[in-house]
Amino acid sequence: MEEYILRFEKVSKSFGDKKVLRNISFSVKKGEVVALMGPSGCGKTTVLRLILRLIEADEGEIHLYGRDITHLSERELIDIRKKVGIVFQGGALFDSMTVFENVAFPLRYCLDIKDEGLMREMVSSMLESVELPDTEDLMPADLSGGMRKRVALARALVYKPSFLLLDEPTTGLDPQTARHIDRLVADLSRRHNLSAMTVTHDVVSALGIADRVFLMKEGDIVWMGTSEEWEASSDPEVTSFLLGTKSIRHRGSAP
Numbered sequence: 149m150e151e152y153i154l155r156f157e158k159v160s161k162s163f164g165d166k167k168v169l170r171n172i173s174f175s176v177k178k179g180e181v182v183a184l185m186g187p188s189g190c191g192k193t194t195v196l197r198l199i200l201r202l203i204e205a206d207e208g209e210i211h212l213y214g215r216d217i218t219h220l221s222e223r224e225l226i227d228i229r230k231k232v233g234i235v236f237q238g239g240a241l242f243d244s245m246t247v248f249e250n251v252a253f254p255l256r257y258c259l260d261i262k263d264e265g266l267m268r269e270m271v272s273s274m275l276e277s278v279e280l281p282d283t284e285d286l287m288p289a290d291l292s293g294g295m296r297k298r299v300a301l302a303r304a305l306v307y308k309p310s311f312l313l314l315d316e317p318t319t320g321l322d323p324q325t326a327r328h329i330d331r332l333v334a335d336l337s338r339r340h341n342l343s344a345m346t347v348t349h350d351v352v353s354a355l356g357i358a359d360r361v362f363l364m365k366e367g368d369i370v371w372m373g374t375s376e377e378w379e380a381s382s383d384p385e386v387t388s389f390l391l392g393t394k395s396i397r398h399r400g401s402a403p
């Protein structure tokens with residue numbers, strides 16, 4: 149039995165002349181929550197897109213659920229993607245659809261569920277678990293930023309994936325709302341034994357929910373360790389990343 153959900157082995161990716169990922173290797177264990185941190189443009193979203201094979205690696209191997217995804221057929225790829233939930237950067241909802249239709253979307257179009265009663269039940273219980281009961285008929289425009297993120301989280305989790313990918317789930321939220329999202333993710337991952345990879349600039353969020361932290365810089369993973377090791381670390385890469393995030397906060401812009 150494969151004990152890893154995900155394994156990158158010497159993966160490289162360029163866009164044109166720009167080398168975006170340089171020979172990176174890491175793994176995510178079953179049930180583990182990993183935070184991927186690093187400055188803007190270092191390649192974090194590219195890692196997430198490679199996991200779902202929305203883009204192809206130039207070199208290296210990516211194993212998801214023990215299968216090398218570079219050689220899967222379209223059919224096999226669709227089956228494996230069904231086990232992965234994703235909240236995209238910005239948490240984009242379909243603005244012209246109600247909350248219900250947003251959350252039901254993957255049930256209708258990925259799982260092909262036809263039973264409307266069953267769908268209502270699944271959506272309503274998922275909305276309850278992200279603490280948004282009875283919001284089915286609202287439109288995304290009626291929701292606050294934090295509520296929108298929670299609907300995106302419900303949509304990513306409604307078909308019960310065992311691996312969750314989050315791209316900046318707390319960016320743009322006030323600290324209190326951000327901590328609420330963190331608590332939900334930590335709680336849901338514990339309750340459903342989910343593995344998760346969360347991309348974030350938010351150090352508090354990363355340390356709050358992750359078992360391990362990976363720090364990226366210019367397409368490389370430059371530091372890897374547990375949250376406790378991160379807090380105790382005097383590694384220059386960690387220190388300089390933390391100084392960078394502090395200077396952003398001092399300028400008063402969003403992280």
Ligand SMILES: Nc1ncnc2c1ncn2[C@@H]1O[C@H](COP(=O)(O)OP(=O)(O)OP(=O)(O)O)[C@@H](O)[C@H]1O
Pocket residue numbers: 163168186187188189190191192193194195237
């Ligand atoms: N489809 C693409 N075509 C060309 N360049 C791309 C493409 N996707 C990403 N890049 C470039 O690759 C680099 C890494 O992008 P990526 O989106 O992975 O960064 P990131 O770490 O997620 O940044 P941020 O924190 O700002 O979201 C950037 O320089 C970006 O411009």
Ligand SMILES: [Mg+2]
Pocket residue numbers: 192193194237315
């Ligand atoms: Mg990104």
